Amino acid sequence: MASSSNCLLCLFLAVLATQAPLAIKAQSNASCPQPGLLIEKLVNLTTALNNINNSLLSISDLIEEQCPCVDNSSACFETRFSNFKTALDELIGDVSNVTSSAPSDCPDRTGAVFVATCDGTDVAVVDPNGVIQNGFNTETNVTGWAFYINNVGTYGFDYFRNDPFEVRCRPTPDGMEVLLGSASDDPLTTSAVGRGIFFDPDTGNDYVAITFDNATLNGIYCFNRTVFPVITLLFSYNGDIGGIRLDGGFVYIIDGGRILRRRLNGTDDWVEILFHSANVKSFDVLDNGQVVFTDTSGAVYIYLGQQTFRQLKRPTRDGSCGFSCAINPCDSLIYVANINDPHLEIYNATTFQLVGLLTYTMSNPSPCPSVAFDPTLWYEFVKMNQ
Structure with a gap:
């Protein structure tokens, strides 16, 4: 039995x-x-x-x-x-x-939104459904940052600060930070000012837009994340280079009211994508190649191509809004972080309408917030569509 x-x-x-x-x-x-x-x-x-x-x-x-x-x-x-x-x-x-x-309108999980500040080390974390999560702290202030998928199945982030200029790597959310380079490392000088950063998944290195008192040194510099400090010039730029993005193999940069791009592999030169009447503060690129940006008037725009702009938000009296913008890779909604505002504005890139506000902090908001998304969202989205 x-x-x-x-x-x-x-x-x-x-x-x-x-x-x-x-x-x-x-x-x-x-x-x-x-x-x-x-x-x-x-x-x-x-x-x-x-x-x-x-x-x-x-x-x-x-x-x-x-x-x-x-x-x-x-x-x-x-x-x-x-x-x-x-x-x-x-x-x-x-x-x-x-x-x-079960409710048919139950909100779906759409990852995490991160908001850092250049005047503190607190990083706020909130999901797009409005639940404020436990944040974390960096070792120093964050002027600009890049999130990426790392080789342990989670995400890391690299960032730079100014005054004095430093580039740091944090390979996992709770990992130890590594100083990849600073203004005192060759070929930089003490007048180095970081303007933007992106991570290249193909080389595993960081690229930082830097300006100097000596404008002939301006350009995008590569910071090696394996051996450091090893800093090399990728592209020089004869102008006031601003924020940068990597999208579809192209490097995008801000120069005043212009946004330009060139291929990361260096097979072409800088090409102007758009020219705007006011200086551009922050920008991101949609899947269809359209450019979302904020300007110094406090307005938010989408550049549709062929010198056609669509205004999502009118200029403010003091130009104090629109400090940083980023696109949610899952739904293409545009998130805008404003100066001294605890709420993120959310815009629909198709209807060109404000569709909501998202509170990211219950503490005093920052005058210099920068917004980013959990990169695993984009990683899974790309795998799904391959």
Whole structure:
């Protein structure tokens, strides 16, 4: 009897092993969820549990024929199997009740939004549904930063500060920071001022836009993240280089009211993408190549191409808004961090409308906030569409 019970137990576990994954299978686009994901997962769970239940019916008949209980002992396999079957039936009923009462408009998880400041070391973290999460602290102030996927399956971030200029690497959220270089390292000088930074996933290095008192030194410099301090000039730029972005193999830069770009591989020269009447503060690039930017008047625009601009926000009287902007890679919503404002403004890039505000801090807001997104969102989005 014991050997027969063991064989049946193995058969029972095999059924569970082949059926259970249906209930817990992750969505391939879990980091960029689609509407209705909660209901979809609950329905999938109900289906999987019913499949398991149906598979157990043949096992129940087999046990009753070949391995029935000879007494009322609770240790008897048939009794234990029957108790499990009853519990499974109750679970299926509970899941059905939960599914029927689940809200259809339940907000989907869309990652994390980070807001750093150049006047402090606190980094605020909030999810796009409005839940303020535990933030973290950097070792020094953050003037500009770059988030990226690292080789341990999570994200890291590198950043620079000014006065004095430094570039730092933090390979994991809770890891130790490394000083990659400073104004005292060759070929930089003490007048170095960082203007923007991006991480190149192909080389694993950081690229920082830097200006100097001697403008002939202005350009984008590569900071080696394996051996440091090793700093080399990537591109020189004869002008007042500003913020930078890497998108689609192109390096984008600000120069006053202009945004220019060139290929990262150096096979072309700088080409003007747009010219604006006011100086550009911050910008980001949409998947379709359109450029979102804020300017010194406090306005927010989308450049649609062919010298066509769409204004999302009018200029303010003091030009104090629109310090930093970034695009959520999952839904292409535009997030704008304003000076001395605890709320992020959210704009729709298709309807050109303000669609909401997101509170990122309950403390005193900063006059120099910079906004960024969890890079794992973009990583999963790219994998999903390959």
